[in-house]
Amino acid sequence: MSLEELLGKRSATSYAEQHRFVMGLLEAGRIKPLKRSGTNGKKPALHLEYWLVEEAPDHAAYQEELLYHTTPRIDVDYYLRHLAVYEKERAAVRAVHEFLREGSDGLLQEMSFNERSFQIWGEEKFLLQGAGKTVWKHCGFEMAELNCYRTAEPFSYYAHHRRIPQKILVVENKDTFFSMRRHLLEGARTLLGEEIGTLVYGAGKRVVSSFREFSLSAEPYMKEAANELLYFGDLDYEGIGIYENLSEALAAPWEIRPFAAAYLAMLRKGDGIVLPQTKERQNRKIAGDFFACFKAADVLAMTRILEAGRYIPQEILHMEDF
Template sequence: MKRISLDTLLRARQDLTYQEQYRYICSLLEAGQVKPVKTSRMNGKKPALYREYWIVEKKKDYGNYMEEIKYNFCPEMSVDYYLAHPEVYEKDRPYVLRLNEYLKEDRNQTEIPESWNERSFEIWNREKFLNREHGRTILKRCGIRIEVLNVYETAEPMAYYTNTRETPQNLLILENKDPFFSMRNYLMQGHIEILGTEIGTLIYGAGKRILRSFQDFDLCAEPYMIHSENTIYYFGDLDYEGIGIYENLAEKFQQRWKIRPFLPAYLAMLKKADSVHELPDTKELQNRNIGTEFFSYFDENTVRKMKDILESGRYIPQEILNTADFIPAKTYKM
């Protein structure tokens, strides 16, 4: 109930006499439209009226909706939530009815997987409704699992440069944009090796985005890229985040691909760092919870050197290397 003052109730009736105003308030009381707030005291006039009132809101009849919920939903849809919250059903009704119609009439379309946005438009004629608007809430209230709709997430397409389509070949994933462009330009000049290793394809990882984009590697990659005898390397910043990206990537896809650190590049980074006056500070808020997979590819001295840098609060960015470092004469070994 909403609290309202006597003056507000009478605002549109200021031209009436007090006796007429009194009868008007009495008519509201008799009709049950208002109730006096007895703690508000009387107004001091005769006959007296309370200074404040509760406006009584009439309870809405949801009878028609209750019948619709009970008998019109398809068997897959749960009715429990909306039977308990008919006022919410009134708001959700257009979207619930469209979902109900889809499951009744077009359920066979879910046999073919579609993206979130495609399925959303198919059901509600709004491509963002399922993933970014009210769609997931509607599904939850109807007891429908997202798996029922047979949808998949779409990642940003991978950016890559193909130097050769011959197989088997070495593919190199690069964490950052600058190394990708520099190495691409180097290969475009006619070179086939980077730091003494032949590279057929460069893939731009875009930091942590590689974890999502690589999940569709089998689907979006060219046939030569998924050849079973190919070798996939990874090269990123020598910091906690870069190592973490590699380890997450290697673990997530270990059943399908063995992804290895690109050792020549990491060794070249360490060698060149010896001549740097001061390495940059590790970026704040990095997750330092890394495992042992990355370090297992290096000898003990190299691992110690890497850990000394990390534990001192420093890191080596990929950008320490440039085109002049890619030539075979600058190949480094452990």
């Protein structure tokens, strides 16, 4: 702060009064001179700029609150060692205190993270997107003690039947999903010679997040271990990558394999025509798990297409092909 700002209305008083005022602040430790700012050239001289010294906060009340007015279910050790942190997080900690004191039985009922967040703090996103995790940890709890589940991204599907066992086909693109659905709705029992019980719309890369919590998002009949999961997408690096990421994301006992009949039909139909060029900036890193599901001759045909900078969209197939 400049000397002029520090003096404020006292600028109209005598210089002796101004000097006494500034020296009083210095002696009380309220300000410190910024020596490089120079002096005002008067006698006795005053510096032209000063640092304001913040008063150390009195945390005695917070210490008492933690020790004598906080439910023993909260471990207050961390906050007693970091009272400045408690001052910052106090409102959230008191909300935990009230919840545990008045409604801790609510932890017995499993619910989503956003639902639990609103239940405790009155903000549905405070737990996962705010400081909720940190506050809960500082209170001495593990995340598991919240008794919450993560909500999976919902996926769109068409259940042609719910018999078990069945084949469930995940389709990357919307047009192909609708065409296959229409084919089955019109009375067909098979797709490319395979009896498919359920079609799932993958929506491109979103399918990975949707299926990461397959055990939570799927209908009971879908989760039967006897079922077979199949995947069908574009024959390009991105489509193959989606399959491999999905395969990795699925937890045991579920596994997924390519819908071989559809990929082979794409190869046959794409033979001898000018295929579109691969889209720019595609991630070309694939592990090769996809190709392990095909015969050597078919793998060779696929890799030739990819290495030539071409691809086959799954929309090459339509109702007549199914």
